[in-house]
Amino acid sequence: MINDNYSKLPGAYLFSDIARKVQSFKASDPGAEVISLGIGDVTQPLAPAVVEALHRAADEMAIAATFRGYGPERGYDFLREAIVRHDFHERGIDIQPDEIFVSDGAKSDTGNFQELLSKDVRIAVTDPVYPVYVDSNVMGGRAGTLGADGRWSNVHYLPCTAENDFVPDLPNEHVDVIYLCYPNNPTGTTLTRDQLQRWVDYALDKNILLFYDAAYEAYIQSEDVPHSIYELQGAKCCAVEFHSYSKTAGFTGIRCGYTVVPKELRLPLNPMWNRRQTTKFNGTSYLSQRAAEAIYSLEGKEQIQATIHYYMENARLMREALTSTGFQVYGGINAPYLWVRTPDRMTSWEFFDHLLKKAHVVSTPGSGFGPSGEGYIRLTAFGDRTQTTEALSRIKSLNL
Numbered sequence: 001m002i003n004d005n006y007s008k009l010p011g012a013y014l015f016s017d018i019a020r021k022v023q024s025f026k027a028s029d030p031g032a033e034v035i036s037l038g039i040g041d042v043t044q045p046l047a048p049a050v051v052e053a054l055h056r057a058a059d060e061m062a063i064a065a066t067f068r069g070y071g072p073e074r075g076y077d078f079l080r081e082a083i084v085r086h087d088f089h090e091r092g093i094d095i096q097p098d099e100i101f102v103s104d105g106a107k108s109d110t111g112n113f114q115e116l117l118s119k120d121v122r123i124a125v126t127d128p129v130y131p132v133y134v135d136s137n138v139m140g141g142r143a144g145t146l147g148a149d150g151r152w153s154n155v156h157y158l159p160c161t162a163e164n165d166f167v168p169d170l171p172n173e174h175v176d177v178i179y180l181c182y183p184n185n186p187t188g189t190t191l192t193r194d195q196l197q198r199w200v201d202y203a204l205d206k207n208i209l210l211f212y213d214a215a216y217e218a219y220i221q222s223e224d225v226p227h228s229i230y231e232l233q234g235a236k237c238c239a240v241e242f243h244s245y246s247k248t249a250g251f252t253g254i255r256c257g258y259t260v261v262p263k264e265l266r267l268p269l270n271p272m273w274n275r276r277q278t279t280k281f282n283g284t285s286y287l288s289q290r291a292a293e294a295i296y297s298l299e300g301k302e303q304i305q306a307t308i309h310y311y312m313e314n315a316r317l318m319r320e321a322l323t324s325t326g327f328q329v330y331g332g333i334n335a336p337y338l339w340v341r342t343p344d345r346m347t348s349w350e351f352f353d354h355l356l357k358k359a360h361v362v363s364t365p366g367s368g369f370g371p372s373g374e375g376y377i378r379l380t381a382f383g384d385r386t387q388t389t390e391a392l393s394r395i396k397s398l399n400l
Contacts, residue, residue: 005141014131014368015039018352025356035391037318037379038362040185040337042250044310044384046291047303050249053294057287071283074274075102075258079289082296083258087243093230099262099270101277102284102292104255106215106244110179111136112280113211113240113259116272121176124156126168128186128369128376130213133179150371159372160187162341166330167195170202178203180229181213183220186369186378187339188331190225196232203238209267210239215257218248218308220334236262240269247336247382249295249304256288311336314388315381321392325400336381339366343400348374359394 011017018038026034046054060066074080080097088095103109111132114123119141125133134155137143144154151157156175158168166189171178180199183190191199203210212229220227229235244257251257261270294300315332322329328341340363342351348365355361355377366376383391 003139003141005139008138008143008146009135010146013135014364017368018362018364021352022356022362032360034356034360034362035383035387035394036362037383037388037391038364040247040380040382041252042247042311042382044250044307046250046254047295047300047307049294049297049300049303050291053290054254054287057290061286068286071286071289073101073278073281073283074098075100075284076286076289079293080258082293086296088228088230091227091231093228095230095236095260095262099260100258101261101273102256102258102289103277103281104284104288105246105251105257106213106242106259107132109257109259110211110213110242112276113242113273114140114142115276116269117142117177122154122156122174124158124171124175124178125370126160126180126184127157127371128160128366128373129179130181130185131369133181133211134370150367157370157372160184160189161372162328162330165189166339167191170198174206175208177209177211179211179213181215183216183225183335184331184337185213185216185335186337186364186366186373188333188335188337188378189339190220190222190334192224193226193231194224196226196229200229200232200235200238204234207266208238209265210235212239212241214241215244216247216335216337217243218304219312219336221312222334225334230260230262236264237266240265245292245295248308249292250307251288251292254288254291256284256292310385311381314383314385318379318381318388318392321396325396327400332381338379338381340377340379342366342375342377345375348377351377354398355395358398359391361391361394 080100084097114136143152160166160168166187217227229239241260245251261273263270295304319332330339332338348367352365363377366373
């Protein structure tokens with residue numbers, strides 16, 4: 001017998017579908033120079049401080065006295081202590097090293113953490129939403145059945161639309177777990193400190209667990225937008241937080257991130273997650289963790305900020321160009337994503353196809369992120385500057 005929950009998943013993963021469509025187009029038009037503003041992969045090289053740390057770590061692995069095999073499943077102390085000091089203590093947040101779990105990225109952890117939950121819990125997600133949150137719960141058998149409207153019967157959807165300024169309303173029915181991602185993927189929008197405190201207060205009052213994905217916090221520019229949910233009073237009692245170095249430091253190919261599981265949570269999730277990780281995970285590579293440690297050095301911080309500025313300058317150029325062309329554009333201020341309404345009542349996939357075939361530009365259809373994503377596309381600012389500028393020129397020339 002197989003886990004038949006997998007058979008409930010519709011087709012392929014969103015980005016696999018996009019890759020298949022792009023490959024098919026390239027095969028039909030081999031001369032087309034396709035530019036991707038779709039999948040959120042980075043293009044700028046690793047920071048010099050990171051590269052130097054990788055070289056040093058690799059050299060250590062060539063000497064018996066400094067060679068390392070299996071590392072601690074929670075992560076090496078040198079990285080966990082750096083995380084606590086720089087990401088939390090410097091912001092006045094009391095997080096301890098034994099509440100940090102280093103991993104190979106936030107995607108894995110946000111997908112795997114649901115294993116700690118009963119199959120009977122009811123989850124809520126913002127809509128549109130990063131697909132992994134929903135798909136992993138489908139695999140876990142708690143999403144119910146997929147309706148013709150694209151909604152799962154046992155998932156509570158919290159619409160985030162232009163009409164509510166992309167600020168979701170609190171659930172109007174019982175839920176046990178709420179997934180929040182801010183800065184948001186895919187819309188690129190954020191919650192202010194007061195808006196997020198409302199969610200924490202609600203979770204504490206209703207005994208709800210929050211899963212908070214902070215993968216893009218390094219891109220926040222506004223002072224009233226929190227970098228961590230633990231900046232909010234009471235959050236350590238109700239929230240698990242996920243972090244990634246993929247977009248912060250270009251680690252999409254290195255693979256490293258971490259999850260914060262406070263010991264103050266009302267449920268014993270810290271020892272449970274530790275038990276899960278020690279059983280199913282042999283730890284993030286030593287090289288990756290030394291590379292991550294390097295981003296907290298003085299040189300590393302400066303270099304990482306320069307790369308983030310590069311991408312956010314892309315976002316500014318994209319916002320200005322698209323807005324001047326007549327598009328309705330959201331995000332791109334505190335996040336490297338832009339959420340763009342499709343023109344002429346095109347569906348998300350219709351506009352995806354139009355951009356691909358007419359401008360040779362790859363986007364991400366908003367409907368792939370949930371029902372409320374229909375009528376939008378997501379564009380990323382992670383491209384090379386020259387190619388990004390060229391893509392914008394092509395889109396403007398379409399005269400949409």
